[in-house]
Each structure stands twice: as C-alpha cells, then as structure tokens.
Amino acid sequence: MELSKRVVAELFGTFWLVLGGCGSAVLAANFAGPVHGLGIGFVGVSLAFGLTVLTMAFAIGHISGCHLNPAVSVGLTVAGRFPARDLVPYIAAQVIGAILGALVLSLIASGKPGFDLAASGFASNGYGERSPGHYSLAAAFICEVVMTGFFLFVILGATDKRAPAGFAPIAIGLCLTLIHLISIPVTNTSVNPARSTGPALFVGGAAVDQLWMFWVAPILGAVIAGVIYPLIAESGSGNAQEMALD
16 A cells, blocks of 8 residues: 555544544533433543544554554554554654644534633643642653553554454454553543644643653553564564554
C-alpha cells in the first residue's frame, strides 16, 4: 500500500480515536439527562476508547496497520515490525488526526450553553493537581510507562504470525479498555502522545506544560516492550515490513 494512503488512513483513524474516546468523556461521561444517572461514567469511557481502536482496526488495519499512536509506531519499529523510514510520516498524520478530532469535538461541545472548554478539562491528561485522583508526577510516569508497555506487548503478541488469525483487533481493543479502567484515575489515561496532544492544545496552560510527560513515558514504555517481546517470542514474530495488524 502506498505511503500516502497509509498516512491518510492513520489520520482518519486517530481522528476517530479522539472524537470517540475523548468525546465520550466530554459529552457523555457525566451527562445528566431526563433519566437520572444516564451518564456513562468512567467505565463507559474506557469501553469507548477500546471500541474506537477495535472498529478502526477492522476498518484500516489492512491499509495502514492501525497504529493510531506514535508510541505504538515507535515500539513496532524497535521490535522490527515497522520500517523506520515511515515513522515520521505516521507520527505526523496521527498528531494531525488527533488535533482535528479535538477540533470537531470542541465545536460540538461548545454548542451546549455554559460549556467552558478549559474548565471542563476537555479530556486532557495530567498529573499532580491535574490528575483526576491527584496522583504525583512519579506515579503518573510509572503508570504511563507500564500501561503503554503492556499495550505494545499485547499488540505484538496478538499480531504475531503464530497467533490466531483475525482476533487481533478484539484483543487490542479490550486491552485498551482495561488500561483505561486502571489508569483513568491516575492520568486520565494517555498511553498515546497524539491523543494527549489534541485536547491539550485546546485547553492550553498547564495541560500543555505537562504534555511532555505524555510523550516521554508512553514512548519509553513502548520501546521497552519493543525490546522485550522479540526476546521472548524468538523467531516467527514478523519481519521489518510488517504492519501492526497485518
């Protein structure tokens, strides 16, 4: 598949991840409608993020590999599953898609009277005072490294040529759901630098100041997994040209 088509697929996929995942947090998590308790809560948000990846994996996995995440692209490169020459175009497409997703979400959310984008947090990530549970920088950093590492580990295992065919999107989507169930209270869950960048740019201030952590920690976790998995898997885990969900 041509690189131009693959990066467009990554842009659309990451757009959907932010609009669907962050959108569920901004629009539906605490919704108080005519029926009391109609909001989906953080369990629903966790499921929404998993569903965005699952649906896009089936939609574009055969086109781009459905990375939707700079950390995943870096981790796959380290593991020998993705060519380094395509890394920058993929990351650029992912970040642009995330920003566009956040833009559309801001336009929708602003249609509600009294909505304050900055005050709402806009599903941005954070530590310390910006952490939902007020977790420290150290705790947040460890959480993001470990969660991203296991996410990449599951991706590598589920897409191994020896794994059952056709089930990778389900395993990866459920893994992301589980990660959110664990870490929303800590950082509002990133494990994805592009997903963090989109909302942060619209919130500004401290969200942008803390954004560095949501690039460094996820990429570090993915690199660790990208080194460890091939050591465990030995041969048969794919070649340098293989995409995430081939």
